[in-house]
Amino acid sequence: MGTEPVAPTQTPRRNGGDLVVETLTALGARTVFGIPGQHALGLFDALSRSDLAFVSSRVENNAAFAADGYARATGEVGVLFLSTGPGALTALAGLQEAYATGVPMIVIASQIPLEGLGARRKGMLHQLDDQKASAANVTKSQRTVHHASGIPSAIQDAFSDALTVPHGPVWVEIPQDVLLNEVFVPPVHDALAEVLEQPARAELVDEAVQWLTDARRPVIVAGGGVRRAGAEAELLAVAEALRAPVVCSPGGKGAFPWDHALSLQSWVEDRHVTDVLEDADVLLVVGSALGEVTSNYYTLAPRGRLIQIDAEPRVLESNGPALGLRADARLALAQLAGRLPAREPDGRAEQTVRRTLDAVRERLDAQDLALEQGFMAGIRDAVPDDAQTFWDMTIAAYWAWSCWDARSGAFHSAQGAGGLGFGFPAGIGGALGTGRRALAVSGDGSAMYSIAELATAVQHAAPVTWLIVDDGGYGILREYMQDAFGKATATELARPDFVALAGAFGVPAERVAPEQVGDALRRAWQAEGPNVVVVETTLRMFAPTHLAEDGD
Template sequence: MPQSDHNPITGGQLVINTLRALGADRVVGLPGQHALPLFDALRGSDLQYYGARVENNAGFIADGAARTTGSPVPLLLSAGPGALTALPALQEAAAASSPVLLIVAQVPESGIGGGVHGFLHELYDQRAHFRDTVKKTWSIRSVDQVIPMITQAWQTAIAAPAGPVYVEIPYDVQIAVEQEPIAPTRAIEVFPTAPIVPNQLLNIAADLLAAAKTPRIYAGGGVVRSGAAEALHAISERLQAPVVTTFGGRSSFEWSHPLSAQGWIEDIDTTEFLEEADVLLVVGTGLGELTTNYFTFRPKGKIIQIDADASVLGRNYPSLGLAGDAKETLTAISSRLEMRLPSADPERRQRALASIEQLVAGIHKRIDAQSLQAEQQLIADLRSAIPDQIGTYWDMTILAYWAWSAWDARGGAFENAQCGGLGFGLPAAIGASFAGINGDNPLGTPTVAISGDGGGLYSVADLASLAQENLNVTWVVFDDGGYGVLRGYMDAAFGEHVATDLAVPDYVALGAAFGIKSRRVEPAELHDAVAESISSQGPEIIVVPVAIELFEPTHLNREPIL
């Protein structure tokens, strides 16, 4: 038999080499029996590795890194329970259009697809559990399929709308040895794709906006993911149109801009402000429950809706639907508006500024009448303590509900759990910090996570990995002795609450057990503690014992459309 001049390569090594050729420079993972060949292949790779302690946290870590870089972040997990434990994190990644590339091990091929033999970790159809959550799934059945399938998965993850994808590879394919030189020897070029909006629809949209008397813009997370902030600003200025941002789109339009109508999307004044537009340009939001004030939004004018996901167009509200990437579509409309509106209308600007002033004043008058000064002060203290360029990562906690409306992102990352799953904040902040590791930042980019004491329990296992990697993550835990959000909901709906008061650990002692600097501060000390933590090296836990109240809902006297 002729001798090959090439070194043999295993299927697992080929996976890692392909990821490197596609441009990956770091991976997140947690090993298991059927994934060991993949992890063995990491030894000969220059990929930077973050080892999580729980698969769901691993998913959030990969999600946080992917949201930060905008590029796919590989997530390596084992088969069966290991893979399934990551599902909630993948749901969050899907909601946020975050390109997590999940590569999971499988039992040997003879145990896949109904060939039930009783392998450890065997599921009847593991892949089926992920089909309704990720964009697409692949099952690699031979070494020859590794390069094309992983390349296709990478391409799908970044194609607009971006999102998580799933690739499984059986144990026997991982350990299979290939003698031929099939390994990628150069970079594999993959470019993001997006649906193209027909010129006719772009022209109609531009005509509607140019003729509008009270145009307004509603900007969601799709603006952030596509990097469309500059195009959004250009259209707002051209139309003199106020911009309201959702919690997902908060960092796309800074509140210091005169045309910012902020983002109090759960206040009825903002709902009515958007309703009053004769043409409302909706970009990168599906107009779901949370972005329509619980489906009580009833627009009076026309809606132009831009989204890369065509399935959300007109889903809840009739619209002129433009299925396309936010940046490309806004840029195309902006160029058409330059021809239709060669100069800005100063009178329209004054009317827009007056309407914004009235809106914001009305919101604050209502909030100020509710004796919520302490809650407003917590938001203000956090905002002033955290530099603009440092990202914040919010778990499902009462202060996060406040932040959805009251947080001025100032252009920095403002990331949160958009599907309502607990445990997002800390691991997402870890992932964002991990994504920033380089020669200048060996301990990662400074990030801040905000959690409640109940939701924080989902994350505590990865205090171990955080301590091991010593990343620059500040974790602020607001301790009210339970699930404060649910407690409030139950009290309002049923007159009392049950199953929401919790015995929680001493987070300061817990942090110390992991070797992480930890302290308990009073609310008045929060600003200085957070500022000091961010300016120091390594992780820190700051615990704030405080009961936080949420502002009163304003939609209850309206009938929802659904």
């Protein structure tokens, strides 16, 4: 009896998508976020032949937030795959947050076939006049790849761009046929993203050293650029050499030890802290644009000299005259630390810090904010010191900007661009990236932006705890309108039973009173996979001044 012939083993046909995933893998990528789409099918076919993990979101904007959260939590470049037209456009608000905050990401967006680029004659599905132009406001750079052999170099260059300060998302789009067509380019085995260092110019360092050496009351503002540069040790060295108080912006939270004798913590929205910044004879601002929140809503008016160090040249001197040093925060601070003479401690700076923080505490205690202070303390006491936390644009986050002690974990919020819906998908990305439980905090309004991602969390068993503070509407907008007009309009919202809705996704959830939030979070932290804690309460923001001081 004869035997059946054995079919020859066939090598899988490689396409342009394989060059994408091979290059990303060679550059060290581990995880990709996104949603499949018609023009991007070549990418997803290639994923099946790669070791890259894929996290399938339900909305492209949330996929962008998830890749952002992954990048913040791991220190890696976040990777996002997008389809053409509606898929690409839906992700733009999420990319705006990454761009505003300086988060390194690489976006691989598909495109219509080459023959339709720049033309309407084909009337192709998802076609845009200029898709790349749509991304120009929310990404550092944009590239279109027209042939498969250009894919590895384009992605390698984009990686370098994302990681060169100022960090940010970069956009690479590849037409459908370039992704699908068979390629003869050899497999990509190694790739190198070359990051350009940016030290400060020598003459500017000389001048800054002179100003700081002569200063009698130096003060430091540490922004998110310090954290992104990994410049915590250099900042500490400069602060201790100068005996200078340090206040961290919300984005810079964790850049300086919270309980250090020179730490003004993060009370940038309290006028007492603003007064200290204004009284400095030299104010050293590192990695911060002195934007809306850090400048206490543009009320900050320094009376002394201002030194500003930032990798983004467009922010230098943007809010007042300054000695501007375009540089990576770590390199510039190291240059200063090596030159500044150490001062003998005389206790004056430490006394200023103690007096200021005592005044902040007295002001809070005079405002009948026991509910809010107890609620935030309950969260802080329950969440482990090393936990990654992700905060949406909600009143609890506004409190956290000032009062949250990041400890050995990391604090991430959406205050860069200020869009709703960041917290939960970013928390999913952070939790999957680190493999450790993360906390996401949202209001009921912002929770509805990302409720579909409960399915994503279940599908990928993401260890994320979602705290939803339900006040029945857009709480901070309600407060703003009531203060400005005496009434709020269009801020009240119908919303679901979040506990029942989470249960429909198979996610454990419970509803607790504000004073029970700590116990609920401790229970959640011991569980597996995603879970939800709902607190129905209305929080109020603290006032940065006493009423008697308004208008002074």
